[in-house]
Amino acid sequence: GHVEVKLSDDVTDDQAGAEQTGQPGDSPSYRPRPRQEYRRICYLALGALFIFVIGTRSSLFSFRILGDTWHVLLHGFVLMTKFVEFLHFRLKKAKQPFDVKISCLQFQYDQTAGSDGDVILANNVFNNFKIWEMNPWTDVHYVQLQKPDRYPNRVLMDQVVVGQPKAYLAYSATGKVQGTAVYGNYGRKEDLEILTNLNIELNGTVILLRASGQISLAQQVANVAEMGVSAVLIYPDPDDYKFDRNTELYGHVHLGSGDPYTPGFPSFNHTQFPPTESSGLPTVLAQSITAATAAQIMKAMGGANVPSSFRGGLDDVTYRIGGAGVNVTVEVNNVLQNTEIHNVFGVIKGFVEPDHYVVLGAQRDSWGPGFAKAMVGTTLLMELARSVYEMVEKDGFRPRRSMVFASWSAGEFGSVGATEWLEGYMSSLDRRAFTYISLDGVVTGHGAFKASASPLLVSLLATTMQEVKNPIGSDMSKSLYDKVSGANFEASVLEPMQMEDAAYPFLAFSGIPSISLRFVSRDVYPYYGTALDNIDHLGVTTNQRLDSLATAAGLVAGQMALRLVHDHVLSLDVRSYITPISQAVVKINKRLKQGRSAEGLSANWLIMARGSYIRATSDLNEDIQNTDLTDSLACHKINERIMRVEHNLLSPFVSPKDVPFRHVLFGHGSHTLDAMLEGTDKDVLRTQLALTTWTLQGCANALAGDIWELDNQI
Known part of the structure; x- marks a missing residue:
């Protein structure tokens, strides 16, 4: 159920709720529901469908599905005990965590995107997919990656070189500027x-910022660029990063994802497209420096002492605002390189609906060793692929839908490989790829479990966590859900999905329900983008429990995927969008009633569109309960409606080229529901209101099903 929010005294659209009388298509399995029996229909748990047999030689478990005539429990069935034991065995088989005996995970060479090492890794992934009969293929893109030139980047203080870093921030503007240093x-x-x-003038200055896991490098640069600075220097302050002062930091500063020189379309061959640039490219110079270099500059800075919230951990430095005392010159000589990158895929095809698939993905490139960033995720990707292959090949598992396993390149440059794939096959993926599960950064600590997800996947996540044993702390008797959920599961576990999240372009650009998940500690993992992201440091931050934490992460991801490809009806909860939509509409309605700039505008149409969506979810649930779920045609029709929801929350009124993240709830731009809380132009607001209303109404119409079933009261 859900809690209805009354939006205004004069609009009661949500309570209208006229029942739909049409039938879902012409399926012979549809049975009108006796009204008195609404809450008496029950379904058997699929957990009862599996027999488990211990193999004498392999110590692996096998199961058989007893039949195809059982009903499906939509929520809460016990999933794939066999898979749990199988993956535990696989991931703990090795002498060391993740020594899975495939050379692609040895990481003995440079694995930056497009390097020889990256190609070797790609070939090894491909060969293993081939061994596992996964019909592998490679998707090749030619992308513009910014890399250091033979002329080094430099930082000078009063014409004296104080830094000549090897590390850099990809997609910085290039050139040479000088300005007064501020902090x-x-x-x-x-x-x-x-x-x-404090009346600090930032225009034309060189600003020093400390890096933080709470805000991306790209967002930091974008924020200060709006203030007119000429250059940005970003350093890891000892208060946030407990490592040597001379450690260098790599990253990118494109406020977006994909190749920023082919926004909205794929980088298959640059010659066929006109020159263009992403609006997320910075217009100012950006360079990372070490804490040691930052200390040299800050010691020479004048100005007032900083507020207490600005103080960092350089104990030999008096933190001052600056604006006087020293001029800093920044020289960035990065160059664009047209780089060939390879995304590698394997597929385990479904037996009933092979054209519908879950995608599990992990980036394999990294700036340095990339143990937490790339290695753990790639290892889990390979082990999940092998486990499911052996379940199908040896144990008789027959998934209804397909599972695609993807190894991405150029993830460190802003999910370039994944985004280019999405851009290249946008029409092919629509309502076929119905979920993306990201395995990037799944283990960086040991104290908590967090996830960022489409609302459609939250119920499935919670159910799955109840079936995975807790690896955190000493209480192993609890489930992961019981350990971390607290009084409010969503408040304890869920975090907003940020633009730098590898799952974000799937959700906000392509409208594919997506999720990323991770075990974390209280402090942000400090080694991303450095040469210190290795097994030793990850071992320390995980309290030497990397194997159990990664296994649990793999079980959550794997069991979610298996349920999505196994259930007759997709485990995507369309009701879950009622709350975020309602919360946004309440805020907009309040703003329109109180704001002078919105005088004469009303949220009534938007409220009615929200009501249409709520009724469409109720009609869908009723149709599910009234349908024989062993009827493949009936399930196909229902699943088609479910798969339309996320995609239809992408605004059709903006161009993917100009506004790539078109999702009205999680995107960026004037088309979003949040944008209507900020603007002051009445005419612009009126247009925003109309277009957003029709986007939401269109989503409700698509969920309702056939054209004669639509509930359009606007």
């Missing part, structure tokens, strides 16, 4: 507001 803490909006209140 801006993390470069967050609230930090810059403090500087403004």
Whole structure:
């Protein structure tokens, strides 16, 4: 059920709720529901469908499905005990965690995107997919990656070189600028507001920022660029990063994903497209420096002492705002290189609906060793692929739908490989790829479990976590769900999906329900983008429990995927969008009633579109309960409606080229529901309101099904 939010005294659209009387298509399995029996229909748990047999030689378990005539429990069935034992065996078989005896995971060479090492890794992934009869294929893209030139980047203080870093921030503007040094803490909006209140002039300055896992490098640069700075220097402050002061930091500063020189379309061959650039490319110079270099500059800075919230951990430095005392020159000589990258895929085809598939993916490139960033995720990807292959090949598992396993390149440059694939096959993926599960960064700590997900996947995540043993702390008797959920599961576990999340372009660009998950510690993992992201440091941050944590992460991801490809009806909860839609509409309605700039505008149409969506979810659930779920045609029709939801929350009124993240709830741009809370132009707001209303109404119409079933009261 859900809690209805009354949006206004004069609009009661949500309570209208006229029942639909049409039938879902012409399926002979549809049976009108006796009204008195609404809550009496029950379904048997699929967990009862599996027999488990211990193999004498392999110590693996096998199962058989007893029949095809059982009903499906939509929520809460016990999933794939065999898979749990199988993956535990696979991941703990090796002498060391993740020594899975395939050379692609040895990481003995450079694995930056497009390098020889990256190609070797890709070939090894491909060969293993081939061994496992997964019909592997490679998707080749030619992308523009910014890399250091033979002329090094430099930082000078009063014409004296104080830094000549090897590390760099990809997609920085290039050139040479000079300005007075100022210090801006993390470069967050609230930090810059403090500087403004202190009457600190930022225009034309070189601003020093400390890196933070709470805000991306790209967002930091974008924030200060709006203030007119000429260059940005970002360093790892000892207060946030407990490592040697001379450690260098790599990253990218494109506020977006994919190749920024082919926004909205794929980088198959640059020659066939006109020159263009992403609006997310920075217009200012950006360079990372070491903490040691930052200390040299800050010691020479003048100005007032900083507020207490700005103080860092350089114990030999008095933190000052700057604006006087020293001029800093920044020289960035990065060059664009047209680089060939390879995404590698394997597929385990479904037996009933092979054209519908879950995608599990992990990036394999990294700036340094990339143990947490790439190696753990790639290892899990391979082990999940092998486990499911052996379940199908040896144990008789017959998934209804397909599972695609993807190894991405150029993830460190902003999910370039994955985004180019999405751009290249947008029409092919629509309502075929119905879920993406990201395995990037699944283990960086040992104290908590977090996830970022489409609302459609939250119920499935919670159910799956109840079936996975807790690897956190000493209490192994609890489920992962019981350990981390607290009083409120969503508040304890869920985090907003950020643009730098590898799952984000799947959700906000392509409209594919997506999820990323991770075990974390209280402090942010400090070694991303450095040469210190290795097995030793990850072992310390996980309290030497990397194997059990990674196994649990693999079980959550794997069991979610298996249920999605096994259930007759997709385990995507369309009701879950009622709350975020309602919350957004309540805010907009309040803003329109209180704001002078919105005088004469009403949210009534938007409220009615919300009501249409709520009724469409109720009609769908009723149709599910009234349908024989062993009827493949009936299930196909229902699943088609479910798969339309996420995609139809992409605004059809903006161009993917100009506004790539078109999702009205999780995207970026004037088309989003949040944008209507910020604008002041009445005419613009009126247009935003109309287009967003029709986007939401279109989503409700698609969920309702056939054209004669539509509930359009606008």
